[in-house]
Amino acid sequence: MSASPLLRIANLTKAFGGVMAVNNVSFDVDHGSIVGLIGPNGAGKTTVFNLITGNYQPNSGEILFDGRNIVNMRTNKIVSLGIARTFQTIRLFQNMSALENVLAGCHCRMRSGVVGAMLRLPWQKREEREALEIAVTELEFVGLRPHLDQAARNLSYGNQRLLEVARALATKPRFLILDEPAGGMNDYETQVLVNLIIQIRERGITVLLIEHDMNLVMQICEKLVVLEYGMLIAQGTPAEIQKDQRVIDAYLGAPEDDEDEEF
Numbered sequence: 001m002s003a004s005p006l007l008r009i010a011n012l013t014k015a016f017g018g019v020m021a022v023n024n025v026s027f028d029v030d031h032g033s034i035v036g037l038i039g040p041n042g043a044g045k046t047t048v049f050n051l052i053t054g055n056y057q058p059n060s061g062e063i064l065f066d067g068r069n070i071v072n073m074r075t076n077k078i079v080s081l082g083i084a085r086t087f088q089t090i091r092l093f094q095n096m097s098a099l100e101n102v103l104a105g106c107h108c109r110m111r112s113g114v115v116g117a118m119l120r121l122p123w124q125k126r127e128e129r130e131a132l133e134i135a136v137t138e139l140e141f142v143g144l145r146p147h148l149d150q151a152a153r154n155l156s157y158g159n160q161r162l163l164e165v166a167r168a169l170a171t172k173p174r175f176l177i178l179d180e181p182a183g184g185m186n187d188y189e190t191q192v193l194v195n196l197i198i199q200i201r202e203r204g205i206t207v208l209l210i211e212h213d214m215n216l217v218m219q220i221c222e223k224l225v226v227l228e229y230g231m232l233i234a235q236g237t238p239a240e241i242q243k244d245q246r247v248i249d250a251y252l253g254a255p256e257d258d259e260d261e262e263f
């Protein structure tokens with residue numbers, strides 16, 4: 001018998017008006033794995049992410065994290081269980097420094113919170129010192145230590161994406177959800193990202209990612225889950241998925257766009 005998965009999605013459904021964005025989808029993410037969620041534009045991938053992180057509530061179905069149903073849980077509670085994410089559209093505090101952005105991630109885990117920290121009681125000072133250490137460590141981990149004091153808006157696009165990863169890591173996740181992490185990156189930046197995701201997994205963090213860059217997905221994911229029109233049409237290893245006729249048809253039948261879906 002195999003060990004229970006870190007994340008289990010069971011019969012998950014989410015409709016927006018008449019649109020079935022996610023339609024009876026079920027899949028597992030095993031502990032310590034890197035899983036890719038792929039599919040043509042509008043297939044329902046980001047909606048699945050928003051359901052896992054509590055940004056949306058499903059119409060039906062279950063989301064079990066480490067055996068616990070997290071449906072209807074508040075987003076901050078879900079973060080405190082060890083789920084962190086980055087967004088498809090960069091969501092940084094553009095006028096704040098790289099360090100301040102990552103500290104904002106640490107505050108999700110702090111007892112005092114941002115306002116309480118201003119009172120500066122001894123245990124709050126200790127907590128702040130620890131947060132600073134974590135933030136610097138994570139900036140170093142993603143290679144942004146030299147840019148610590150720079151405003152987020154002055155970082156290159158690729159570095160802004162890495163900053164989002166550092167901020168997510170500062171919440172000490174067990175499960176990291178990355179929404180198109182290579183979006184807008186050049187080939188060199190993408191390769192740096194690939195190495196970083198592998199190192200994240202080596203830290204024992206399980207990764208679920210949406211990515212249109214098939215080269216990246218094929219390199220690092222041991223399992224792919226494919227959605228089309230909200231429905232799961234295939235799941236398996238990259239080699240299995242590449243040969244799957246339904247997947248080939250879904251991609252070949254997808255309307256052309258500028259996202260360079262090379263499958």
Ligand SMILES: Nc1ncnc2c1ncn2[C@@H]1O[C@H](COP(=O)(O)OP(=O)(O)OP(=O)(O)O)[C@@H](O)[C@H]1O
Pocket residue numbers: 016019020021039040041042043044045046047048088
């Ligand atoms: N908040 C919302 N309100 C209404 N419809 C929505 C909402 N979010 C998503 N949808 C619809 O649900 C469907 C799935 O969208 P979703 O963004 O999850 O797809 P996706 O696979 O992430 O696409 P992409 O690769 O383009 O990001 C689409 O038809 C979309 O228009």
